[in-house]
Amino acid sequence: MARAATTSDAFNAVAEPRRRQILDALADGERSVTDLVRLLGLAQPQVSKHLRVLRDVGVVDVREDGRQRLYRLNGSALKPIHDWVTTFERTWAERFDALDVVLEDLKRQDQGDGDGDE
């Protein structure tokens, strides 16, 4: 049950470049360890180690298929990352939408208060 502090959530799991390569490869569909070894040019123990971390945080799921195990992305586990980016983007979008209103007011002032609605 022990979980390493550095890989205890999706953010940290995805921080490692090799693990992102694995996720990229899995984005196209299910893969076996053999597939991943070939695609990434890494040694099998290395791939297996990274897959274990990704499975521990739930970003990757595995199923048995005959003699091999197939790995696939679990999109919902990546949602916290997606949410963080979305929140950051939304904050700036809201900020800039409010700025639009300020700029419209400034433009009207610049045009000499033509509306005369002070």
Added chain:
Amino acid sequence: MVTVTSSGTATVTLPADDQILIAREFDAPKQLVWEAFTTPELVKRWWHARRGEMTVAEIDLRVGGRWRYVMIADGGMEVGFHGEYREIVLHERIVSTEVFEGMPDGEAVNTMTLTETDGRTRIEILVQHASKEHRDMHVNSGMEGGLQDAMDLLEQVAVSLR
């Protein structure tokens, strides 16, 4: 009420491991965007991102001058930011430091650039993190360089998120 045509939502990209770039185009000349960015009463009208009320907007716009923004977020939490101006090019560029007062050990350097074309102004804000620790705090828990990759990846898996 003023009706405003939105010029488009903000785009957030990560050009390098330790940078965040926020960009947007506005339907106004750059002098006005500059004014809205550097006049305290105007900053108070938009910087809150509609998530609360700004109680402090101090701007001492000169090299070495300080700025400080404080907002009471809906729900009552007070959040403050402050920094110092490092470079000012009128109507074109402001380089300033930024510290989130909830995490005072971290400091970022923000470069705000205005580019006007045909009366419209593109604004770019490049956030350069000063340390790995601060960058890590900014992305919550140590994503290191992974955010852009994660975003690219999430483009591909977006279907499974909706």
